Amino acid sequence: MSNCKLSSSVLNALSLLIFLCLWQLLAVWVNSVTLPPPIAVAKVFWQAILSGELPYHLGVTLLRLTISFIIAMLLGCAIGILLGRNKALDGLFDQWLIIFLNVPALVSMILCYVWFGLTESAAILAVVINKIPNVVVTVREGTRALNQDLSEMARCYRFSKRKTLQHVIWPQLHPYIMAATRSGLALIWKIILVVELLGRSNGMGYQLNLFFQLFDVASILAYTFAFITVVQLIEWLVLKPLDKKQQRWRR
């Protein structure tokens, strides 16, 4: 077991090292400001952290991400469960769902900014509108797949509503909600940067646009690195442990 773990971390380190070497070679070979070597990016990264600029903009983006993610997940789960359980409602709103799923993200952003002004709430609304249909579709599927036998058992033994939700429904929905969480975080990351680029004066998206205009590739890569690190941390510290706890009963 520990051998296996050791070799996997060695492999991870090795793969990272190979990546950095390739990058370095390519940078030397191209020899252009558009592809700085890893060490230059690391320097820029460190300076951006020391100056407080990177933490500030990353923090702003993370805050927007958290708020819009929570709103989208709560609303999306509620609507998804409702549509999964109620055939009439599902029939009524199925078309809406397909329309909202396919509205280009850029269109909803522009419309939000036009209708509600270049404000914080318009930015968050734009992200939420893009995210909700995805959550609804996934959670609706999960609700349709709920095991009727277990629901009958719960009714027969007079489980309270809370008990049914906690012990019968939630464990069955969990994989679907985790899928919605993962795909949702990935989606929101991508959308939120464009939202910031279009209509905010801070955040990662705003900064990246600035660096683009200055052709400052080292800063773009440094910010990207910060960004990837945060995503990995969320995966390792939040999602993986949650998964492990919920799935412990599986063989």
Added chain:
Amino acid sequence: MTHINIHIKSKRYPAIGQAQPHLAIENLQLSVQPSEFICLVGPSGCGKTTLFNIIAGLDQDFEGDISLATGQQRHPKIGYVFQNPRLLPWRTVRENIELALSGPQSNDSIASLIAAMQLTDMQHVYPERLSLGMSRRVAIIRAFAVNPDLLLMDEPFVSIDAPTARQVRTLLLQLWQQRPHSVLFVTHDLREAIALADRLVFLSPPPMSVITEISVPITRQDRNDDAALEAFRQQLLHDYPKIRTLV
């Protein structure tokens, strides 16, 4: 004390896809006296599970009337041993049993039930690790543990090995005698039915109705005497030739 009156005028299943609409139960009348043990005997697919689901209140789409009177101001508690165990895979054996209880119940009584079913070593494992026979026993404990006014058992001993089934049967009778409650028990095995029941109810193929009801006159003490049970069985098959096709 639960007095149960069942009168189902009809229970139909609507047509789905290629399947024709199906009349499952027609004009079925049955009354269960307080703390009576009834075995329902009928061919497979005749609608016994449908009947149980109606009695348990899980299926309300039927014409007729079910009355479950406890004599107290509360819903009768029902313990239902389904044909498949229906355990929550994400809760341990012990948790599955405790979740079914509405109020606090002494740990001892659950522990003694688990011990009687020989599952003490398995009480903290998840159901996926159990064999089907073990899962069935857990489902039986869950039904016993709620101290039901009415116990519904839908072929509970299928896939439980013979010695264990015998033990569970004895335990069932013990519990029933300690704390009288009505029991409806579905089985295909006439010997098992005679060993357990106060009254045998024979059911027809669909549309299901009661063909005949026969009281078992053997005293509880004499139920251990296999020869007496066998003699009664032979007598039954001789006196009621039409039940031969049902068992």
